[in-house]
Ligand SMILES: Nc1ncnc2c1ncn2[C@@H]1O[C@H](COP(=O)(O)OP(=O)(O)OP(=O)(O)O)[C@@H](O)[C@H]1O
């Protein structure tokens with residue numbers, strides 16, 4: 257393997273390790289939420305420090321790669337994408353940490369009927385699925401699949417947009433649950449963010465594989481026509 | 482091709498060294514006052530192509546071309562074109578600095594003297610202007626009578642650029658002008674190209690991808706006598722459209 261490919265592979269491997277860590281945080285957060293497992297939630301929060309160390313390490317690796325290899329074309333796009341993917345992974349890790357923090361603040365589990373009415377479990381399921389699909393696409397470079405991930409984010413946005421009304425209705429009927437309701441709304445917002453950040457990663461993969469920028473595409477179209 | 486007014490243009494250009502087909506059906510148009518870089522593996526025909534623009538290949542036995550080479554829309558292989566007039570318009574700088582074994586001053590004004598210009602004031606004025614343009618003036622102004630061979634490689638190369646500029650061409654062809662220079666001298670040449678492009682149309686052959694990226698507006702990638710890709714430099718180096726270009730610029734050829 258050419259030297260440049262060896263270094264690129266090392267960078268990719270580091271990203272994948274970080275990916276696993278963040279996936280564990282995200283999936284663990286769901287476990288902790290559904291089982292009201294405070295011990296697990298605290299463990300996930302502690303992992304944040306490890307994720308931050310990866311973040312710094314990968315940033316430095318990208319910096320060295322650019323300085324030493326003067327990458328061009330697909331190599332350049334890949335290292336630029338790696339920087340942004342790293343950044344988004346770190347933020348997803350942060351968000352997962354935030355979800356676990358919510359679990360530690362809950363005094364009792366969120367009532368199942370409320371989770372169902374707001375479609376929170378479904379949303380969490382979908383966010384996790386998107387996240388692990390993105391990792392697969394990162395390895396396979398299948399940008400057609402990456403584009404499907406962008407579409408999936410629409411469902412998360414939809415659930416998020418409807419959740420305030422559903423929650424408000426529920427809380428009018430159960431005013432004693434107001435605190436739980438606030439925590440849940442916060443959680444739903446975080447899941448929506450995970451969807452956005454995962455979408456960012458999928459866009460970066462499309463950028464470096466196909467040399468196409470998919471970000472802000474909708475806005476541009478409107479301006480152009 | 483479009484109706485654009487190109488400074489330099491090749492149309493269906495084929496070139497041969499005897500039976501060897503060195504350039505294959507090249508079509509390209511280069512804008513005025515822009516820098517175009519030629520890149521490609523050794524032996525792909527960059528120098529051959531560059532030399533067709535001032536008919537440097539005419540000296541070579543068995544060399545012939547088919548198709549057109551146009552300067553300002555005029556065919557430079559036309560019978561009415563005088564090669565010495567053409568070379569006044571199209572200056573050239575070679576890979577290895579090739580100063581004459583004369584003084585710095587005599588080197589710079591060499592072309593003018595050949596043209597029959599004897600007026601001392603004119604010669605001195607042109608020498609200073611050209612040496613300034615080539616960013617060499619400050620280093621040599623007190624030693625203009627020193628032998629050019631006593632200059633460093635980087636200084637010699639800038640002297641050759643000054644010599645090319647002295648006859649006030651409108652096109653400057655540079656064949657790997659910085660390949661034998663240290664990073665500082667090389668950077669000086671690059672700065673110079675950046676300055677010169679306000680007045681000149683420049684074509685530079687280089688094996689240094691970063692250099693091509695820094696100095697040129699357009700880049701042409703050649704491969705075994707063919708022009709594979711010609712586009713804006715920033716496009717070619719970030720998202721080339723041909724895999725051969727990508728393999729070459731990322732160092733994955735062969
Ligand atoms: N005088 C000559 N006689 C015969 N063949 C020649 C002559 N000059 C060049 N060639 C051939 O033409 C092809 C193109 O040569 P050219 O010098 O243009 O390549 P190049 O792209 O400038 O390479 P490099 O990067 O090594 O300078 C080569 O195969 C070379 O062998």
Ligand SMILES: [Mg+2]
Nearest residue numbers: 527528529656
């Ligand atoms: Mg050459």
